Amino acid sequence: MYEASVGLFVPYLRNLSALLDKGVVYAEARKFDPAVLLGMRMAPNMYDLAQQVGEACRHATVAPALLAQCEPVALPPLEHDMAGLQARIATSIEFIESLPRADIDAAAELRVFFKLKNGTELPFTGRTLLLTNSIPQFFFHVTTAYDLLRHAGVELVKKDFLGRK
Numbered sequence: 001m002y003e004a005s006v007g008l009f010v011p012y013l014r015n016l017s018a019l020l021d022k023g024v025v026y027a028e029a030r031k032f033d034p035a036v037l038l039g040m041r042m043a044p045n046m047y048d049l050a051q052q053v054g055e056a057c058r059h060a061t062v063a064p065a066l067l068a069q070c071e072p073v074a075l076p077p078l079e080h081d082m083a084g085l086q087a088r089i090a091t092s093i094e095f096i097e098s099l100p101r102a103d104i105d106a107a108a109e110l111r112v113f114f115k116l117k118n119g120t121e122l123p124f125t126g127r128t129l130l131l132t133n134s135i136p137q138f139f140f141h142v143t144t145a146y147d148l149l150r151h152a153g154v155e156l157v158k159k160d161f162l163g164r165k
Contacts, residue, residue: 001067002104004130006096009060009138015163016056016142017089019149019156024082026154038080040148047141049148053085054078056141057092063134066114067107067126068099 027034038050047055057075065072073095075088107126114122114133124133146161 001106001108001126001130002101004135005064005067005104006099006101008135009064009096010093011163012138012142013056013060013089013093015161016053016145017086018163019146019154019160020053020082020085020089022156022160023149023152023154026149026152034082035080037149037152037154038082038085040152042144042148042151046144048080049145050078050080050085052141052145052148054088056138056145057088059134059138059141061092061095062114063129064096064099064104066112066129067110068103069107069110070099 023037024034027037039048041048054075061072061075073091075091076084078088079085110126112124112126112129114124114129116122122133143161146156150156
C-alpha cells in the first residue's frame with residue numbers, strides 16, 4: 001500500500017515539478033511571463049494548469065493521509081505563480097514522505113471516507129481508495145498538466161512525464 005501510494009506519488013510529483021521548470025525555461029526563452037502558462041486550459045469548463053497541479057497535490061496528500069489515519073497537510077491557497085506551485089509540490093512531497101510506512105501498509109482493508117469539495121463523503125477501503133479514485137485522479141491531473149504544457153509548445157517528451165530512470 002505504501003509503494004502504491006507514497007512510492008508512486010512522490011516520483012510523479014517530482015516529475016511534475018520538473019515539467020513546470022521546463023515551462024519556465026520555455027517562457028523565459030520566448031520572453032513572456034511563465035504565469036501565462038498557468039491559466040491555460042484544454043476546454044472552457046476544465047481546470048487550468050495551476051488547478052491541475054493543485055488537484056494532483058490534493059490527491060497525492062489526502063489518500064496517504066487517510067491510509068495513515070491522520071489529517072492531510074494544509075496546503076497553501078492555490079496561487080497562479082510558478083513559485084507557489086513548486087512550494088505546493090514540495091510541501092506535498094515532504095508531508096507524504098513523513099507518513100509511517102507501517103500504518104499505510106496495514107490500511108488495505110481500512111474503511112476510509114474521501115471528502116469531495118462539495119462536502120460529500122465517499123466510502124472506500126484503503127485499497128479501493130487508491131485503485132479506483134486517488135491514483136486515477138492523480139494521473140488525470142498530472143497528464144493534463146503535461147498535455148497543457150506540451151500544447152503550449154514546451155518541448156516535452158514521454159520521458160519528462162515518466163521521469164528519468
